[in-house]
Amino acid sequence: MTQSSTYTQPEWLSEGWEHIWAPYTQMQTANFPLPVIDTKNTHITLEDGRTLIDGIASWWSSCHGYKHPHIMAEMHRQIDDFPHVMFAGLAHEPAYKLATRLTKIAPDGLSRVFFSDSGSVSVEVAMKMAVQYWINRKETRRHKFICFRNGYHGDTMGGMSLADKEVSMHRIFQHFTPKQYVLDIPNDEYSFAEFEEIIAGIAHTAAGLVMEPLVQGAGGMKFHSSDTVAEIFRICKKYDILFIADEVATGFGRTGTMFACEEAGITPDIMCLGKALTGGTTTLAATLATDEIFSNFLSDEMTAAFMHGPTFMANPLACAAANASLDLFEKEPRLEQVLSIESQLRDELRPCRTIERVKNIRVKGAIGVVQLNDATWEEMFSLRNKCIESGVWLRPFGDVVYLTPSFTIAPQDLSHLTGTIVDLIKKL
Numbered sequence: 001m002t003q004s005s006t007y008t009q010p011e012w013l014s015e016g017w018e019h020i021w022a023p024y025t026q027m028q029t030a031n032f033p034l035p036v037i038d039t040k041n042t043h044i045t046l047e048d049g050r051t052l053i054d055g056i057a058s059w060w061s062s063c064h065g066y067k068h069p070h071i072m073a074e075m076h077r078q079i080d081d082f083p084h085v086m087f088a089g090l091a092h093e094p095a096y097k098l099a100t101r102l103t104k105i106a107p108d109g110l111s112r113v114f115f116s117d118s119g120s121v122s123v124e125v126a127m128k129m130a131v132q133y134w135i136n137r138k139e140t141r142r143h144k145f146i147c148f149r150n151g152y153h154g155d156t157m158g159g160m161s162l163a164d165k166e167v168s169m170h171r172i173f174q175h176f177t178p179k180q181y182v183l184d185i186p187n188d189e190y191s192f193a194e195f196e197e198i199i200a201g202i203a204h205t206a207a208g209l210v211m212e213p214l215v216q217g218a219g220g221m222k223f224h225s226s227d228t229v230a231e232i233f234r235i236c237k238k239y240d241i242l243f244i245a246d247e248v249a250t251g252f253g254r255t256g257t258m259f260a261c262e263e264a265g266i267t268p269d270i271m272c273l274g275k276a277l278t279g280g281t282t283t284l285a286a287t288l289a290t291d292e293i294f295s296n297f298l299s300d301e302m303t304a305a306f307m308h309g310p311t312f313m314a315n316p317l318a319c320a321a322a323n324a325s326l327d328l329f330e331k332e333p334r335l336e337q338v339l340s341i342e343s344q345l346r347d348e349l350r351p352c353r354t355i356e357r358v359k360n361i362r363v364k365g366a367i368g369v370v371q372l373n374d375a376t377w378e379e380m381f382s383l384r385n386k387c388i389e390s391g392v393w394l395r396p397f398g399d400v401v402y403l404t405p406s407f408t409i410a411p412q413d414l415s416h417l418t419g420t421i422v423d424l425i426k427k428l
């Protein structure tokens with residue numbers, strides 16, 4: 001799909017580009033981003049008239065497709081009522097309802113919800129909660145975190161400190177962020193024994209262990225089993241370490257169950273949610289905690305209270321969108337759609353197995369990954385551009401080409417995405 005030769009860039013783009021600082025972008029060499037004028041279900045319409053099939057649902061968030069009429073209607077209703085009011089000392093139905101609903105669908109025992117405004121902040125909140133939980137219990141040495149190689153937990157200071165310092169884009173900040181224990185995810189009897197030995201030695205200084213259950217996303221799209229998650233959880237409990245599940249990416253059906261922890265059969269002490277919480281319409285995040293965590297903040301002393309409160313915490317418009325998104329999970333067959341996407345991805349990515357450049361193919365729920373041997377940045381950038389020429393919106397990075405489409409994607413659109421990946425990788 002090529003751009004018409006008579007097309008001229010809109011003025012706002014060239015003018016604004018002089019003032020925009022784009023994400024993850026070398027601004028000296030970057031081309032203009034693609035100007036978007038509309039989105040609908042899994043399609044992105046560009047200013048020049050082209051339409052792209054979105055294979056990554058705006059970074060895993062748009063789980064019901066863009067502009068689902070139910071979410072749009074509920075957001076319009078809330079905007080007319082009131083789009084925002086502060087949350088300290090004031091209450092509103094969208095947030096209180098949402099908190100109640102989230103605790104009903106979250107793993108059993110997560111009974112408190114702290115709202116914030118992005119996935120990264122939900123992780124910061126979780127880290128503060130864990131550290132203060134121990135302070136309130138008069139255990140002041142527990143302020144470090146255990147986390148994993150290939151992990152990613154956001155771009156803020158605490159989140160960056162949990163990232164893999166070797167492979168992560170945050171490695172240049174390694175002397176600036178707090179030092180954590182970054183370990184390999186164990187995967188067999190021997191590595192589990194070694195893992196447990198390390199944990200036994202550091203438990204007295206650990207506030208918590210933070211992990212992306214089942215799928216590590218932006219750190220390399222690595223998968224591990226639900227048994228692995230369950231065993232790591234068991235070891236955490238044995239050594240009295242808080243288990244923090246970062247489900248910002250995996251939450252809301254992406255891996256096949258509503259939450260990845262569900263497949264592992266565990267209730268984390270703290271769980272972070274974001275991305276698909278509002279069906280990908282607007283920014284909202286939540287940090288859920290158990291009664292055990294919450295009760296340790298109850299005291300006659302103000303100093304034991306949790307001192308955190310973003311300005312736009314529990315934004316009513318975002319909460320209305322999130323409630324509407326939960327309605328859709330109740331009314332429409334989202335998890336069944338995830339299963340059928342999973343089986344289509346398995347079938348249609350299989351031809352990659354015979355391509356020499358392909359190292360590994362993996363599929364979990366509505367996530368498909370093709371990992372290449374020795375991919376260069378230049379190759380990945382060129383792949384991105386070729387995808388656009390084929391009418392497809394994907395963001396290959398590192399050595400992976402991945403798909404995380406909306407759950408409502410039409411099978412023929414998904415086939416176009418997988419077909420494009422197979423064709424383009426063959427030509428590498």
Ligand SMILES: Cc1ncc(COP(=O)(O)O)c(C=O)c1O
Binds near residue numbers: 119123218246
């Ligand atoms: C597992 C995980 N945690 C945290 C974040 C940060 O979320 P946000 O980009 O909304 O700050 C992300 C974002 O990709 C993520 O994948």
